[in-house]
């Protein structure tokens with residue numbers, strides 16, 4: 372891993388300009404937040420991503436105390452209100468109290484979003500696979516961390532189920548296992564990419580940043596703990612086949628075993644996690660807190676929709692023979 376610090380990102384508009392200025396300690400007028408598409412807004416999603424990063428590994432050159440900068444927190448809340456408004460418009464607000472043990476698999480089965488993994492296996496080039504890895508880096512380099520926010524917030528049985536999944540994600544359940552975020556970093560290095568957090572932030576469009584920001588949004592708000600559990604359940608339930616296709620695509624492209632390992636490990640691990648997610652986490656949570664059933668299913672619908680839009684954006688670019696990133700990346 373390269374050890375030098377990554378430069379802070381470039382602003383994309385008034386929202387990220389304001390956040391970047393606050394991160395640098397400057398006092399600037401707060402802009403009004405106006406967007407008709409918060410989930411696809413490049414400027415808003417970058418601003419949100421930067422705010423959220425303060426709660427994870429932090430940002431280079433930004434003091435730890437900035438995590439609780441009252442002005443940034445209040446601005447973040449305004450951005451989040453736009454996200455929530457557009458999520459409700461996209462998938463509807465939390466309603467109903469279906470049996471989550473049957474409703475979650477039904478939601479996944481009914482999802483008619485495009486399959487990025489199938490496209491990659493059948494049509495993708497190594498350049499497109501490299502772009503895909505780049506898009507995923509905003510989330511996968513901190514894989515599992517957003518879901519860990521729920522651990523202290525869940526009742527007993529659901530907490531145990533979540534911790535069982537997280538033990539696998541962090542590679543601590545077996546001595547020979549490796550943290551999944553570290554496996555992803557290895558994939559990046561094998562593809563000639565810089566594995567430092569946020570090294571490619573400027574290349575990632577709003578629709579990509581929205582995928583990671585959705586997990587952080589649910590994760591940082593106790594009131595969305597049910598949605599976070601639904602989000603993680605869908606992640607686990609939609610992993611095995613796509614991960615297998617990405618590994619096969621990389622094999623066809625001549626990539627190394629080390630580049631494929633992240634995907635191969637998920638094929639095995641998530642065959643277990645998908646059962647734990649429903650039977651030992653989401654199901655028990657709905658049993659213990661029946662009022663959260665609607666939130667669990669809302670989180671599931673939200674992640675399917677946001678991931679679907681992410682996939683559509685990449686496929687539209689590639690089908691037109693274009694790059695899917697905001698500017699051409701110089702592969703190191």
Ligand SMILES: [Fe+2]
Nearest residue numbers: 514540551637
């Ligand atoms: Fe994982």
Ligand SMILES: [Fe+2]
Nearest residue numbers: 607640641644
């Ligand atoms: Fe998993």
